[in-house]
Amino acid sequence: MGTIYRAYCEKCDRGTTARADWKGFAGCVTSYDGTGGGTLHTGYWLAVLTDGGDIVPLPHPIEDSTLRQLGYKWKEVAHRGRLLGITNVVCLSCGTLNEARRITVSGDYGCLTGLLGGAVCFLLLKTFTGMAFPLVLLTSYLVLFSPWVVVPLWLRWRYNERQASLALRNCTKCGSTKFVPLSRATKAIHKCPRCGELSMRYSIAGRS
Numbered sequence: 001m002g003t004i005y006r007a008y009c010e011k012c013d014r015g016t017t018a019r020a021d022w023k024g025f026a027g028c029v030t031s032y033d034g035t036g037g038g039t040l041h042t043g044y045w046l047a048v049l050t051d052g053g054d055i056v057p058l059p060h061p062i063e064d065s066t067l068r069q070l071g072y073k074w075k076e077v078a079h080r081g082r083l084l085g086i087t088n089v090v091c092l093s094c095g096t097l098n099e100a101r102r103i104t105v106s107g108d109y110g111c112l113t114g115l116l117g118g119a120v121c122f123l124l125l126k127t128f129t130g131m132a133f134p135l136v137l138l139t140s141y142l143v144l145f146s147p148w149v150v151v152p153l154w155l156r157w158r159y160n161e162r163q164a165s166l167a168l169r170n171c172t173k174c175g176s177t178k179f180v181p182l183s184r185a186t187k188a189i190h191k192c193p194r195c196g197e198l199s200m201r202y203s204i205a206g207r208s
């Protein structure tokens with residue numbers, strides 16, 4: 001599930017019909033009927049860095065079939081540091097949307113490992129140590145979520161050169177280094193990258 005945001009410039013988009021950039025999502029449910037214009041973007045999506053060096057989006061909700069068509073498997077691409085999580089970020093200087101890419105694992109990665117690890121940890125600590133119950137619970141929780149926290153960190157460390165080459169440093173348009181993700185861009189008015197006016201608003205339009 002991804003959140004869909006609508007970008008709307010009061011100067012450029014007035015009276016137009018909304019269009020989607022379809023980057024990272026193949027369909028969406030929106031309460032917004034499209035009148036009034038603007039562009040629909042997703043906040044976050046997955047992509048695979050192919051062996052040929054291309055970054056191919058895995059649009060939600062057809063990530064699975066797209067990955068299979070490319071001839072890859074989830075665990076395999078994750079272990080090889082080729083699964084990327086991409087966040088759409090707004091440049092605070094010029095308003096251009098940029099892509100912040102990080103090596104990641106998919107949502108269901110290590111689900112069973114995490115659950116088993118958490119349960120075993122809980123039993124061991126409770127049976128063999130005199131640890132206070134809240135502390136036992138907290139430690140087990142940390143182990144439970146470790147696959148999604150520790151593994152991505154380890155992957156980014158292991159493939160640090162690749163991560164460095166993928167990372168977003170400067171805005172592709174103006175070179176600025178200050179960005180805000182779409183999820184937080186809804187709180188302020190931004191510069192429109194087309195007309196340059198302070199007239200761009202982001203709002204939540206639905207789910208993909």
Ligand SMILES: [Zn+2]
Pocket residue numbers: 091092093094095096171172173174175176
């Ligand atoms: Zn910029």
Ligand SMILES: [Zn+2]
Pocket residue numbers: 009010011012013192193194195196197199
């Ligand atoms: Zn504009």
